[in-house]
Amino acid sequence: MPALEVEALVKRYKPDRPPAVDGLTFTMPRGATWGLLGGNGAGKTTTIAMLLGLLKPTSGKVLALGHDMERDRFTALARMNFSSPYIALPHRLSVAENLRVYGHLYGVARLEERIGELAEELHLADLLDRPAGELSAGQKTRVALAKSLINRPELLLLDEPTASLDPDTADQIRSWLERYREATGCAILLASHNMAEVERLCGHVMMLRKGVVVDQGSPDDLIARYGRGNLEEVFLDIARAPA
Numbered sequence: 722m723p724a725l726e727v728e729a730l731v732k733r734y735k736p737d738r739p740p741a742v743d744g745l746t747f748t749m750p751r752g753a754t755w756g757l758l759g760g761n762g763a764g765k766t767t768t769i770a771m772l773l774g775l776l777k778p779t780s781g782k783v784l785a786l787g788h789d790m791e792r793d794r795f796t797a798l799a800r801m802n803f804s805s806p807y808i809a810l811p812h813r814l815s816v817a818e819n820l821r822v823y824g825h826l827y828g829v830a831r832l833e834e835r836i837g838e839l840a841e842e843l844h845l846a847d848l849l850d851r852p853a854g855e856l857s858a859g860q861k862t863r864v865a866l867a868k869s870l871i872n873r874p875e876l877l878l879l880d881e882p883t884a885s886l887d888p889d890t891a892d893q894i895r896s897w898l899e900r901y902r903e904a905t906g907c908a909i910l911l912a913s914h915n916m917a918e919v920e921r922l923c924g925h926v927m928m929l930r931k932g933v934v935v936d937q938g939s940p941d942d943l944i945a946r947y948g949r950g951n952l953e954e955v956f957l958d959i960a961r962a963p964a
């Protein structure tokens with residue numbers, strides 16, 4: 722069974738505006754890491770919000786780990802998780818309290834042990850007693866990632882997973898994500914503007930433009946097909962092509 726099956730997904734926010742996502746169809750296998758790329762406003766966040774069931778699609782269908790997100794959302798959500806720089810954690814709660822709240826929501830067994838593991842792996846030990854609202858942007862990103870892993874998800878949706886991280890920390894997080902995927906077989910869909918990150922982590926990328934996938938393939942395939950030296954150059958070619 723695939724991690725995600727998405728069929729003809731459409732989101733139209735306003736009847737007089739073009740759809741933000743316009744007929745997205747794809748099947749992402751278990752254990753894969755895929756990238757969702759596109760310029761500002763291409764529809765990445767809207768797509769992720771629909772995949773999570775946070776936003777109701779205008780039409781189309783999403784099956785996450787075999788569960789229909791319209792009818793059986795809560796069974797699917799227990800086995801998946803997400804992280805986004807756009808969703809703030811409760812500000813007054815400490816980092817540890819935040820992780821406890823989410824851990825309880827997901828019914829995580831041996832929660833304190835899990836929080837300890839994540840604190841060690843993501844170097845959060847010094848932050849556990851600090852209020853989430855007082856952290857720097859990069860520290861918040863790491864805490865959001867810890868939150869997204871609290872229930873050992875089988876499907877992880879990451880919107881800009883290394884936003885605001887310094888190059889050293891971002892590199893550690895990417896290595897950690899690779900190890901997590903290898904150890905657990907978790908499927909990861911990530912939206913990112915960092916092409917080097919996508920080239921390193923993703924086996925397949927979908928290029929979105931105005932809510933439509935205009936090209937897709939492995940980073941190596943795309944680079945070869947466009948006759949370019951890296952994914953950033955491919956991205957620029959696609960983004961600047963006439964509509």
Ligand SMILES: Nc1ncnc2c1ncn2[C@@H]1O[C@H](COP(=O)(O)OP(=O)(O)OP(=O)(O)O)[C@@H](O)[C@H]1O
Pocket residue numbers: 734735741759760761762763764765766767768
């Ligand atoms: N709540 C909303 N109401 C109306 N239009 C919206 C809403 N949210 C997003 N849009 C529009 O939908 C389109 C896609 O936006 P979305 O946030 O999904 O893009 P994105 O690819 O994530 O962009 P970015 O890289 O800037 O984060 C944009 O044209 C945006 O203006």
